[in-house]
Amino acid sequence: MSPRRSVALAAILVVCVVAALAGVAAQRRHATPARDFAGTPVSPSKHAEDFVLTDGNGRPAHVLAKAPLEFLFFGYTHCPDECPVAMASLGRAYRSLDANARARTRVVFVTVDPKRDTPPVVGRYVSSFDPHFVGLTGTRRDLARVWRSYGVDVLPNGNDIGHGGVIYAIDERANNVLIYTPDAPATALAGDAAKLAE
Numbered sequence: 001m002s003p004r005r006s007v008a009l010a011a012i013l014v015v016c017v018v019a020a021l022a023g024v025a026a027q028r029r030h031a032t033p034a035r036d037f038a039g040t041p042v043s044p045s046k047h048a049e050d051f052v053l054t055d056g057n058g059r060p061a062h063v064l065a066k067a068p069l070e071f072l073f074f075g076y077t078h079c080p081d082e083c084p085v086a087m088a089s090l091g092r093a094y095r096s097l098d099a100n101a102r103a104r105t106r107v108v109f110v111t112v113d114p115k116r117d118t119p120p121v122v123g124r125y126v127s128s129f130d131p132h133f134v135g136l137t138g139t140r141r142d143l144a145r146v147w148r149s150y151g152v153d154v155l156p157n158g159n160d161i162g163h164g165g166v167i168y169a170i171d172e173r174a175n176n177v178l179i180y181t182p183d184a185p186a187t188a189l190a191g192d193a194a195k196l197a198e
Contacts, residue, residue, distance in 0.1 A: 037195070038188030039169055039178030046176045048072075048168070049149045053110065053136040056123015061136060063146060064174055067106040069197040071189070072168040073182075074152045076113035077125040082165050082182035090167070091129035092186035097193055104197040107133045112147065112154045112163040114140050171196060 048064060055061035064070060071090055075083035090107050097105060109126050111117035114137055117125075122135035137143070147154055155162035169178035169192060178192060 037178055037192050038184070039167075039180045039192050041178060042176050045171075048170045048174045048176045049146075050174065051142070051146045051149070053138040053142060053146070054119050056119050056126065056135045058119045061134060063108060063110065063136065064170065065106055066172055066174070068104040068172045069193055070106045070108060070168075070170045071193075072108050072110065072150075072170060074110050074112055074147070074150065074164050074166075076111050076161050076163070077117050077121055078113065078159065079161070086165075086167055086182035086184075087126070087129040087133075089182075089184060089186045089189060091133070093189035093193060094130055094132070096186065096190045097197070101194050101197045102132075105193050109133060109135045110146060111135070111137045111143070112152065112161050114138060114143055169193075169196060 050062055050064040052060050052062055063072070073083075073086050073090065075086065077083075087109065094102060094105060094107055107126075107130070109122070111122055117137050119137055122137045126133035126135035144154075146152075150164070150168070152164035153162070165182050167180040167182065167184060167189070168176050169180070170176050177196070180189065
């Protein structure tokens with residue numbers, strides 16, 4: 001092979017390598033926004049367990065329903081601060097989604113106060129934030145299993161109850177992938193929901 005031909009082939013090879021690297025870089029640039037979430041990533045993601053409790057109509061209902069995205073929050077209807085803040089934010093986020101994303105998103109509230117939070121009470125509470133939300137209650141024994149599974153410490157203090165205060169984002173493979181504080185903005189929740197419920 002002549003020196004001139006060797007140089008030409010080497011130049012072609014360099015061009016191909018540069019083009020390939022540019023393509024990889026472009027793919028990474030396009031992929032990055034999909035990984036940018038407002039919530040705090042759970043890394044590695046943690047498998048979320050399903051349980052059957054009682055909904056606001058007194059019927060058995062699953063904590064997880066294999067929706068593409070589920071927001072799960074533990075609280076109680078007499079909570080004076082973070083619970084209504086979290087539920088109101090979830091309500092605004094849910095209603096801001098387009099119809100397709102809403103159909104693929106489920107919002108579930110599990111009580112930490114079974115004595116006061118009967119099925120009708122829980123049902124009315126979650127409906128006040130959005131009629132599509134699911135409120136769940138049950139016996140203290142059944143609920144305690146759920147609390148333990150999700151790492152929720154329930155600490156009664158008179159009429160107030162200390163609890164986890166975390167919003168969980170769970171994907172359709174039942175993996176807890178993101179967490180949020182109760183005061184997470186609706187725009188943050190909605191932005192992540194639009195990505196996760198695709």
